[in-house]
Amino acid sequence: MRPIHRWAVVAGVFVLLALAPMAGRAIPAHDRSLSAGQLLSLVRDGYTAPYSGTVEASGRLGLPFNDRFTDLADLLGGQTRLRVWWRGPDDWRVDRLLDTGEVDLFHHQDVTTQWDYERDEASVGPDPEIRLPRDSDLLPPRLAALLLAGADGSDGSSGSQDESQVSRLGARRIAGRDGLGLRLRVDDPRSSIDHVDLWADASTGTVLAIDVYGAGSVPVLTSAFTSFDSARPTFDVTRFRAPAGVRQHFEPLLDFADAANQYAPLTPPETLAGLARSNRKGRGVGAYGTGPTRLVAIPLQQRDAAVLTDQLYNSGATMRHGQSLLRAGPLGIMLTAIHSPFEFQWLLTGTVTDDTLRRAAAGLARGSSYR
Amino acid sequence: MIRTQGLTKYFGRIRAVDDVALEVAEGEIYGFLGPNGSGKTTTVRMLLGLVLATSGSIEMMGHPMPRRAREVLPEVGSLVEGPAAYPGLSGRANLSLVDAMGPGGSRATRSRRIEEALEEVGLAGVDRRPVRAYSLGMRQRLGLAATLMRRPRLLVLDEPTNGLDPQGIHEVRELLLRLNREGTTIFLSSHLLAEVEQLCHRVGVLDRGRLVLQESLAEIRRPTGRWYVETQDVARARALLDGQVDRIEGDRLVVRHDDSAALNRLLVEGGVRVTALTPERRTLEEVVLKATTDSPDKVVRP
Amino acid sequence: MIAVELTKMLRSRRSWVTIAVIDALPILVAVLLAVTDIGPRPGTGPAFLSAVLTKGELYPLAAVAIVLPLFLPAAVAITAGDAVAGEAQQGTLRYVLVRPVGRTRLLVAKLVSVTAFVLVTLLVVAVTGLVLGVLLLGDSNSATPTTTFSGTDLTTTQLAQRTGLALAYALLSMLGVAAVALFLSTVVRTPLAAAMGTLALLIGSTLLLTLDAAHALRPYLVTRYWLSFVDLFRDPILWHDVVLGVLLQAGYVVLFLAAAWANFMTKDITD
Numbered sequence: 001m002r003p004i005h006r007w008a009v010v011a012g013v014f015v016l017l018a019l020a021p022m023a024g025r026a027i028p029a030h031d032r033s034l035s036a037g038q039l040l041s042l043v044r045d046g047y048t049a050p051y052s053g054t055v056e057a058s059g060r061l062g063l064p065f066n067d068r069f070t071d072l073a074d075l076l077g078g079q080t081r082l083r084v085w086w087r088g089p090d091d092w093r094v095d096r097l098l099d100t101g102e103v104d105l106f107h108h109q110d111v112t113t114q115w116d117y118e119r120d121e122a123s124v125g126p127d128p129e130i131r132l133p134r135d136s137d138l139l140p141p142r143l144a145a146l147l148l149a150g151a152d153g154s155d156g157s158s159g160s161q162d163e164s165q166v167s168r169l170g171a172r173r174i175a176g177r178d179g180l181g182l183r184l185r186v187d188d189p190r191s192s193i194d195h196v197d198l199w200a201d202a203s204t205g206t207v208l209a210i211d212v213y214g215a216g217s218v219p220v221l222t223s224a225f226t227s228f229d230s231a232r233p234t235f236d237v238t239r240f241r242a243p244a245g246v247r248q249h250f251e252p253l254l255d256f257a258d259a260a261n262q263y264a265p266l267t268p269p270e271t272l273a274g275l276a277r278s279n280r281k282g283r284g285v286g287a288y289g290t291g292p293t294r295l296v297a298i299p300l301q302q303r304d305a306a307v308l309t310d311q312l313y314n315s316g317a318t319m320r321h322g323q324s325l326l327r328a329g330p331l332g333i334m335l336t337a338i339h340s341p342f343e344f345q346w347l348l349t350g351t352v353t354d355d356t357l358r359r360a361a362a363g364l365a366r367g368s369s370y371r
Numbered sequence: 372m373i374r375t376q377g378l379t380k381y382f383g384r385i386r387a388v389d390d391v392a393l394e395v396a397e398g399e400i401y402g403f404l405g406p407n408g409s410g411k412t413t414t415v416r417m418l419l420g421l422v423l424a425t426s427g428s429i430e431m432m433g434h435p436m437p438r439r440a441r442e443v444l445p446e447v448g449s450l451v452e453g454p455a456a457y458p459g460l461s462g463r464a465n466l467s468l469v470d471a472m473g474p475g476g477s478r479a480t481r482s483r484r485i486e487e488a489l490e491e492v493g494l495a496g497v498d499r500r501p502v503r504a505y506s507l508g509m510r511q512r513l514g515l516a517a518t519l520m521r522r523p524r525l526l527v528l529d530e531p532t533n534g535l536d537p538q539g540i541h542e543v544r545e546l547l548l549r550l551n552r553e554g555t556t557i558f559l560s561s562h563l564l565a566e567v568e569q570l571c572h573r574v575g576v577l578d579r580g581r582l583v584l585q586e587s588l589a590e591i592r593r594p595t596g597r598w599y600v601e602t603q604d605v606a607r608a609r610a611l612l613d614g615q616v617d618r619i620e621g622d623r624l625v626v627r628h629d630d631s632a633a634l635n636r637l638l639v640e641g642g643v644r645v646t647a648l649t650p651e652r653r654t655l656e657e658v659v660l661k662a663t664t665d666s667p668d669k670v671v672r673p
Numbered sequence: 674m675i676a677v678e679l680t681k682m683l684r685s686r687r688s689w690v691t692i693a694v695i696d697a698l699p700i701l702v703a704v705l706l707a708v709t710d711i712g713p714r715p716g717t718g719p720a721f722l723s724a725v726l727t728k729g730e731l732y733p734l735a736a737v738a739i740v741l742p743l744f745l746p747a748a749v750a751i752t753a754g755d756a757v758a759g760e761a762q763q764g765t766l767r768y769v770l771v772r773p774v775g776r777t778r779l780l781v782a783k784l785v786s787v788t789a790f791v792l793v794t795l796l797v798v799a800v801t802g803l804v805l806g807v808l809l810l811g812d813s814n815s816a817t818p819t820t821t822f823s824g825t826d827l828t829t830t831q832l833a834q835r836t837g838l839a840l841a842y843a844l845l846s847m848l849g850v851a852a853v854a855l856f857l858s859t860v861v862r863t864p865l866a867a868a869m870g871t872l873a874l875l876i877g878s879t880l881l882l883t884l885d886a887a888h889a890l891r892p893y894l895v896t897r898y899w900l901s902f903v904d905l906f907r908d909p910i911l912w913h914d915v916v917l918g919v920l921l922q923a924g925y926v927v928l929f930l931a932a933a934w935a936n937f938m939t940k941d942i943t944d
Contacts, residue, residue: 020924099900241824416943444772
């Protein structure tokens with residue numbers, strides 16, 4: 001063999017190897033002739049379908065928080081690898097995969113156990129009514145359920161102007177499955193989310209991948225399965241058995257939102273900026289809106305708020321009339337002025353415009369009451 | 372034993388070896404001469420398959436090279452541009468490793484062959500110290516020992532006496548002559564004329580990549596037909612041999628004549644006291660110098 | 674030829690000095706941990722290191738995680754980079770080839786020898802890790818069994834099996850580096866240049882992994898799946914990246930061994 005032939009062999013090997021990872025994607029995705037409304041129904045029917053697999057999520061929301069918000073900042077502003085076994089809404093397990101261990105959520109009925117390998121600790125707590133986002137919320141099916149709530153599947157002529165409209169996108173191969181594309185265009189002028197693209201499994205309706213877009217052309221949050229299985233996971237795998245010697249401690253309060261919801265002496269009004277309250281009335285925290293237009297109002301004690309004010313200020317928040325306002329992509333974060341006499345401040349955050357946040361702040365100043 | 376035709380090698384645009392046709396017969400000691408940089412080493416490397424010829428063919432022991440290297444090379448012992456060994460290992464360990472690498476080295480006889488080879492090159496008493504601590508001469512001897520391990524039919528040696536003292540050179544010369552008597556063909560590349568002159572049957576001379584001479588030593592040193600006449604009676608001799616004297620060097624005349632006996636009688640009868648009458652022979656040095664141009668490592672002002 | 678290369682590697686003092694240097698780091702870390710009793714904060718430092726203070730038998734894995742990102746690949750780059758260029762520089766290459774040893778056989782034997790070197794290194798690191806872990810680290814008072822990342826108990830046998838798998842994976846992870854260094858070793862004249870070239874590739878790969886803009890290149894980066902051996906300690910074992918890692922390394926070996934072969938087969942040996 002002459003040298004030129006040998007190098008030709010090497011070049012052939014190179015091309016083959018370089019193409020190998022693309023081979024799986026090269027299989028054309030098989031589309032189904034479903035209208036947007038039919039696909040939306042399929043997706044909604046798939047909310048209870050079991051599945052398992054691995055997920056890669058990537059957020060571009062640079063949250064200014066550290067210390068007790070670290071998890072949240074990582075969740076929305078970085079890469080997250082998840083592994084999930086979903087037997088149903090009441091029985092699932094989600095692992096956050098780390099290079100040095102993992103943090104696992106085991107969910108049964110109303111109780112969630114968090115196991116942290118590196119801290120060697122397990123904490124058990126009831127599922128609160130209000131909480132900050134956690135790992136399981138990044139799963140494409142969970143994220144989709146959150147954003148599709150209230151979406152209208154009809155042809156668009158009948159729906160009211162504020163409702164979001166769905167349309168079809170082409171099919172895509174995701175984790176070896178055919179993903180049928182659906183676009184949710186957000187028409188509500190209060191929302192800071194422009195549109196949401198998602199791809200649902202053609203047979204089960206489980207959402208395989210989801211991209212959330214703010215103002216720009218790059219998604220601010222993406223989440224997609226890297227491997228997917230629609231078989232029901234075994235009973236065994238979602239069950240947490242505490243290792244010998246590890247005490248499972250009970251955590252009645254999951255996070256500061258949960259704490260504020262249960263114990264803050266304030267309660268926000270029933271509507272804010274025209275958005276209806278979606279959680280129980282009379283509680284400390286108010287959650288408003290639905291689908292891609294959501295807003296939450298959390299009362300903070302002044303010493304907690306002061307720490308947050310510093311962080312917001314250091315991240316370049318605009319300060320006006322005692323209000324701090326920061327925008328991280330479509331996520332707006334506002335800390336309102338101090339309310340006497342309890343010296344509480346409201347943390348307002350959500351996927352809404354600055355204007356909506358200011359209207360909400362005004363609404364809080366007028367409408368919040370003591371309980 | 373070795374036959375090349377039109378052997379040519381380019382390194383980039385430089386022609387290192389140009390159309391070389393070597394002929395080495397079985398059983399002979401062939402001296403491969405040439406100044407440094409004349410392409411000797413490249414030719415040797417081509418014979419052994421280390422450097423691949425740009426064009427031309429090589430045949431060794433009747434097989435084409437380098438295509439049939441697996442059959443040919445086990446019967447060849449070679450020393451290319453100085454010896455080399457794994458510095459951290461002892462001489463014996465080196466011989467053992469190299470023997471185990473390729474075909475033709477039986478494991479059962481290995482240690483016996485190592486001892487024999489070391490004995491032959493005068494390293495029989497060497498201890499376990501690593502080659503790193505060897506002198507240049509010892510390394511050269513070890514390299515020679517490596518070539519002898521498998522009783523090769525052909526030895527290709529590049530400057531085998533390099534780094535040896537006069538005693539060592541003598542020993543190596545005796546060793547090579549003995550091996551040759553026992554039937555080993557030897558291809559000896561050297562720039563030392565004296566070494567070649569003392570050992571070789573035939574010589575090839577390489578100059579700037581071209582084989583400018585390939586002849587038997589006997590042929591080269593054949594009498595030239597001229598005679599050296601030494602006498603105290605220079606003037607008388609010259610008068611007697613008018614027209615036949617080419618040159619006078621002190622009390623020695625260089626004379627053209629067909630028959631030494633007739634020349635002697637002529638001189639003696641003419642009353643010239645001849646102290647010596649010897650035939651003129653060309654030396655290898657003269658032939659080589661005549662055949663080659665300037666040394667290539669000499670740089671002349673243009 | 675393979676046997677000869679193995680003998681050379683095992684008898685070379687340099688191999689053992691290199692192994693000792695690599696082993697020194699986990700030894701130092703173990704001693705520091707034992708003396709200070711300060712583990713790394715969760716999420717920082719190499720895998721398993723935060724757990725070894727209570728579970729000493731995990732230290733072989735922590736030791737492997739310590740040497741895997743830099744020390745081991747650097748040693749592989751140097752060893753494999755020396756394979757052909759070093760012999761050429763030393764002058765022994767020509768005597769090996771005229772012995773004769775087939776050029777392809779020589780390349781394969783060199784790769785096998787480097788693999789054996791990595792294996793010996795990993796075994797030394799693991800065994801010293803185990804000895805140190807049991808003697809210096811661990812909390813003998815707590816009867817806590819070793820667990821997977823997911824919190825399920827591991828029996829000693831299971832732990833030994835998974836540690837063995839992790840060592841095998843670490844060994845395979847080094848093959849890509851070895852093949853690249855071997856290829857460069859047939860190209861450049863000095864072993865140092867081959868080692869430097871390989872290290873440049875490693876550093877480049879590590880850097881590109883952190884760069885979002887290089888996302889399309891990630892599946893091809895040689896260091897991409899190196900740390901995936903930790904996936905063997907999840908329950909159930911997460912094979913996805915481990916399998917991809919093995920395939921990636923196999924791809925590197927095939928490509929660069931082929932390139933080394935293409936280059937070396939007709940290379941003029943003029944050293």
